Amino acid sequence: MNDQLFDLLTPENILSYSEACIDMCDSLIDLQKNGYRNLVIPSRGVYPFYYHSNSVYYALRSSFIDYHQFARQQKVWLLPFTSDWGDAQIDTSSFQSRRFWVKILHDVLNRQPSPFTYYYQGVAKLLGRRYAINTDNALPSADFLDNIQAGFIFMDTVVSGRAITEIISSFQEFNLTNYFLILIMDEAGAKLEPEYSAAIYREQAAGRAKLIFVKKIFTEDASPLLNSGISSIVFPSLMEDALNQVAEFKHNNLTGGGLWFINAVTHLYGTELNGIKGIGLQLVEQGIRYHLRDDTDHFDERINDHVQVMHDSAKTINLFDEQSTRQIFESRLPEKLLSYDSIDVSSSHVLRINLPGTYRQSFLKIVNKKKYN
Numbered sequence: 001m002n003d004q005l006f007d008l009l010t011p012e013n014i015l016s017y018s019e020a021c022i023d024m025c026d027s028l029i030d031l032q033k034n035g036y037r038n039l040v041i042p043s044r045g046v047y048p049f050y051y052h053s054n055s056v057y058y059a060l061r062s063s064f065i066d067y068h069q070f071a072r073q074q075k076v077w078l079l080p081f082t083s084d085w086g087d088a089q090i091d092t093s094s095f096q097s098r099r100f101w102v103k104i105l106h107d108v109l110n111r112q113p114s115p116f117t118y119y120y121q122g123v124a125k126l127l128g129r130r131y132a133i134n135t136d137n138a139l140p141s142a143d144f145l146d147n148i149q150a151g152f153i154f155m156d157t158v159v160s161g162r163a164i165t166e167i168i169s170s171f172q173e174f175n176l177t178n179y180f181l182i183l184i185m186d187e188a189g190a191k192l193e194p195e196y197s198a199a200i201y202r203e204q205a206a207g208r209a210k211l212i213f214v215k216k217i218f219t220e221d222a223s224p225l226l227n228s229g230i231s232s233i234v235f236p237s238l239m240e241d242a243l244n245q246v247a248e249f250k251h252n253n254l255t256g257g258g259l260w261f262i263n264a265v266t267h268l269y270g271t272e273l274n275g276i277k278g279i280g281l282q283l284v285e286q287g288i289r290y291h292l293r294d295d296t297d298h299f300d301e302r303i304n305d306h307v308q309v310m311h312d313s314a315k316t317i318n319l320f321d322e323q324s325t326r327q328i329f330e331s332r333l334p335e336k337l338l339s340y341d342s343i344d345v346s347s348s349h350v351l352r353i354n355l356p357g358t359y360r361q362s363f364l365k366i367v368n369k370k371k372y373n
Contacts, residue, residue, distance in 0.1 A: 002314045008218045009283060009307045011300040016215035017049075018287025020184055023212045024049050024155070025056035027182050028074070031153055036180055037073045038144050038152040040105065042081035042167075044260075045157035045220035048228040049184055050076075052284050059292050075144040078137045079105060080258040081156075081167065086236030086344065086352035090243050090255060095166045100256040102170035108140055109148050109176065115248040122367040123257055127235065131333070133261050151178035157217050159186045161196030168199050181209035186220065188213040221348035223319050224264045224328065225276045231264035231329060237354040238363065245364055261351075267332040272313040279310050325349045 041047055054071060061067040083097035100116070107114045121139060128135035158164050164183060171179065181203055185192065189211070192200070203209035219227035235257040243255035268274035283306055289295040317324050326345040330338060342354040355363070 001316075001318050002311050002320065004320055005307050005311050006304075008216065009280075009303070009310075011303045013216045013218060014283050014287040014303055015290060017218065018052070018284050019291055020212045020214040021049050021052035021284065021288060022056050022291055023210075024182060024184075025053035025060075027210045027212075028053060028153070029057070029070075031180055032070070032073055035150040036153050037075055037150065038147055039074055039076045040152050040154045041076060041078050042101070042154070043156055044222075044227055044230045044232050045217055046155050046184055047078075047230055047262075048219045048284070050155060051228055052281075052288065055285060056288055056292070059288065075141055075147060076137050077140045077144055078260045078262065080232060080260050081163070082232055082234055082256070082258040082350065083163070084232075084234050084258075084346055084348075084350045084352070085239055085256075086234060086346070086354070088236035088240040090240055092253070092255065094162070095169075096254060097256055098163065098166045099170045099173070100254040102167060102174055102176070103252070103254060106174040106176055108145075109152070111145070111148075115246055116254070118370050119242060119246065119249075119257075119367050122363060123235070123238075123259060126363060126366065127233075127259060130337070131233070131259075131261070133259060134263070135259070137262070138260060149178075151180065153180050153182060155182040155184070157184045157186060157220055158189075158200065159191050159217075159220070160193045161200055162193070165196040165199045168203060179208065183209060183211050184217060185211055185213045186217045188215060223322075223325050223349055224261075225273060225319055226280055228281055229263045229265045229277050231261040231325065231349070231351055232258065233261055233351045233353060234258040235353050235355060237357075238360050241360045241364060261329075264329060264332075268328070272315070273317065273328075276310050276313050276319070279306050279313075282306065322347055322349050326351065 039050070041050060057070050058067050079101060081098055081101040083094035085092060085097065104116050104120050107117045124135045124138040128138060156164055164181070183200065200209065204211055224231045239255045239257045242257065243249050249255050265274055265277055283303060286295070286299070286302065290299055322345045326343055329351055330343060340356050340359070344352045346352060
């Protein structure tokens, strides 16, 4: 049932993935020296690369103070550029969805409070509280806002190139120019489609992008047990109501609604399932040590042994079946909440929550009044 693990988490793939984490760390070091300290992280697939890049710097640090200063200067905003709208009855597209998130980014960077920013604040504060999600990085910190003139780093994974091309186009539309892209290219760029490649390579030629090639992004569209514990949540019915009832949303034909859940498996601590997540993290850490410390003895054997343990620990849970992600999420929610909210999941493991109508109306009234506490 989980034999795919042996094809996905090969020693070769682990080494390529971990090398990309090192490359990301190098890029962050250089960019930080040039004043880029604000990081916008839009996808589950790229977050583990960022997470492990800090482990790389820790291994390279000259002192604990050095590491602390490097990490402290990174101001991270987890802004979910999801283009999933589930079964919402709306006339939209992936491009429109990404324009919605760029609009929020634009308004924040220009210190321009708007119905879009108030709405997203409500999603983070009210829905984050509803599902007991730690949303510390879901909103820009005061330090992030104090540093917006210095520009921002936008990191993402790239498969076909469609998503990042739509985002770049929206950056241009909203006149966002002071950015730098760190792009993790899946299958070493082999899946990049010609119609999107030109925009990406133009950014690279302009000195606004670093392309990092990796053999396989095995954390893309994956179970939280395989991508360091992350889930992506969207609220289709709320998107539909917002588009129909918020004048600015309707006028601009823009809507969205999502949250990042950075550690969606904390309730599994002490179980074999949580051990799967831990082993996944350890595999990349071993790859980093291979590259940085020449820790090569029996590397292939160690990786294969760890993957075997992951496989055996899963038992009857199919890690590649999206329904297992829904079950993991639901297992941490109270029964009362499950009786109100309808939860589904996409083939890419995005959790889709349809909220009851009374809650949606209350939410939009609160957001309109800009009162969240």
